[in-house]
Amino acid sequence: MPKSINWPQEFYKEIINEEVKSLKVAIRPGTLYADTNYFRKNDIVDIRVNHKIVRKALIYHDMLVGQINELPENITDLFKAEYKSQKLIAEFLKKTYNKHVDENTMVTIIPYLNLPLQKEVNVDDPHL
Numbered sequence: 001m002p003k004s005i006n007w008p009q010e011f012y013k014e015i016i017n018e019e020v021k022s023l024k025v026a027i028r029p030g031t032l033y034a035d036t037n038y039f040r041k042n043d044i045v046d047i048r049v050n051h052k053i054v055r056k057a058l059i060y061h062d063m064l065v066g067q068i069n070e071l072p073e074n075i076t077d078l079f080k081a082e083y084k085s086q087k088l089i090a091e092f093l094k095k096t097y098n099k100h101v102d103e104n105t106m107v108t109i110i111p112y113l114n115l116p117l118q119k120e121v122n123v124d125d126p127h128l
């Protein structure tokens with residue numbers, strides 16, 4: 001099964017309307033993805049919403065690690081539309097992962113480029 005970046009349902013419309021080859025970032029709490037080099041530059045991954053494939057993406061760059069309060073604006077601007085500040089990203093991660101997250105939390109940044117939408121890619125994950 002291909003690697004994937006999963007987003008909550010609230011982002012479905014935004015993700016399908018994002019431009020092809022638009023640079024985006026996924027931000028995840030902790031450093032496990034980076035520590036294990038899970039996503040590698042040039043990997044093709046599934047972008048999922050609520051575990052259903054919506055589109056493909058290309059991992060654009062090696063993952064980065066840092067504290068939320070150290071994220072520069074050029075990184076936060078690549079996150080989802082309603083969460084483009086350090087404080088809002090911390091709130092999103094806390095809500096989504098049901099963990100203690102604040103602006104000092106270490107995170108992994110996963111830069112990716114959206115690839116064209118494909119017809120009939122909304123396939124349920126057989127592992128759920």
